[in-house]
Amino acid sequence: MKGIVLILPIPKFHIPETVLSRTVGTETVLLNLGTSTYLSLDPVGGRFWELIGQGNDFQQAMTAMLEEYEVEPAELERDLLELCAELRGAGLLEDGAASS
């Protein structure tokens, strides 16, 4: 039996030092001071942001969220990857591990 195994790299990113965030009500507001770009996240996005801010990588954050939300892994992964792409595009996340 033949098959193809895709080995995808685990997304690695960090929050730039110029990005500030605060939760107001149920939404989380993010602001990049360097570019004045901002975004507001719904509670699910806000939870992901919180987990990333605590030092979790993508996989760890996803594992934690799968325990907290009733959602299929594939669906959550797709949504979080989309969110990451949006955050990266807005300069609110940067690729690579944080420099210590």
Next chain:
Amino acid sequence: MLNDAAMNRTERTLFRYRLWGHYVVSEIALGEIEQAPALSRPKRSLPELYCKLLPCEGSDEPAGQLVFEQRTDDGNVWLALLKSGEDYLARFPDLCEFRIRPREMRIECMPVPGTPSSTIVHLLLDHAIPRFLSLQAGYLVLHASAVLMEGHAVAILGQSGQGKSTLATYLASNGSSLLTDDCLVLRKEESIGKWLAEPGYASVRLWSDSSEALGINGDTLTEFAHYTAKMRACDRVMMQHARQRTSLAACLLLTPAAAPGRVVIKPLSTAERFQALLQAVFRLDPENADMNRREFGALMDVMASVRCYSLSYERDYALLPTVRKVIMESIQATEVR
């Protein structure tokens, strides 16, 4: 024997004002703005800001590192902000320069010879002092009008020309009081955990069609800056002025009319609220990370405690009574929150 310079200093008249929660002692008379009683200080101890008049230095040398520049539509520099040590220089080319010294609580005003006094006063009141205040810890300074309605401070935000001053004047002439026309100074009162709006000065800047429609006596209008046809109105008979700092209850963002003849008010989303407030902030040093962090925290604090609405209506003065009614209803809804 005193030399001439010392004599001039000794004989210089000082003008005293209460503005935005500060006791402003100025060597420049600030137009028609009411002075604080000459011999009595306010009961509450207020921070004191000294505005000093100095001759224009006229030097072409850089006065510091450029941190911000604002240009007119035709590309000319309108305002350049430079930083030198802890001090800032706000330069309005060919008009006036202000050296802002936060540690000394002092603004030095250096007008270019020939600049009309009304313009100097406007630049000092509406640009230099707000930017000075933005440096103070615990303050948030917004480009906004504000009125006192039913015991609550209500801020009016929006792009230039959207009608902030017109609406504030109408409200202040119909049962409310004017807190400020163009610069809203908010100060965090830690003991009660609220943001308080500090009263500014009792005048507004209006285009002639607005002042006419609002029934302001043309004889009471004065020039507020030589480069614009807007006029300063401080008709104290018609317009009430709030003198007490008051907790901020609501922000209204003026937006283009949604439909002819209709007044539409609706709550703003978190992102819209943040955008409206962020765009309204007076900044002196946009690259100062500490200041930006402080400002972000203040904005979030205000967002969490204040209701924000978008308010749209046609530029039709006949709609203003309806606009007032709609705002009142929203404020009352805020009260029962």
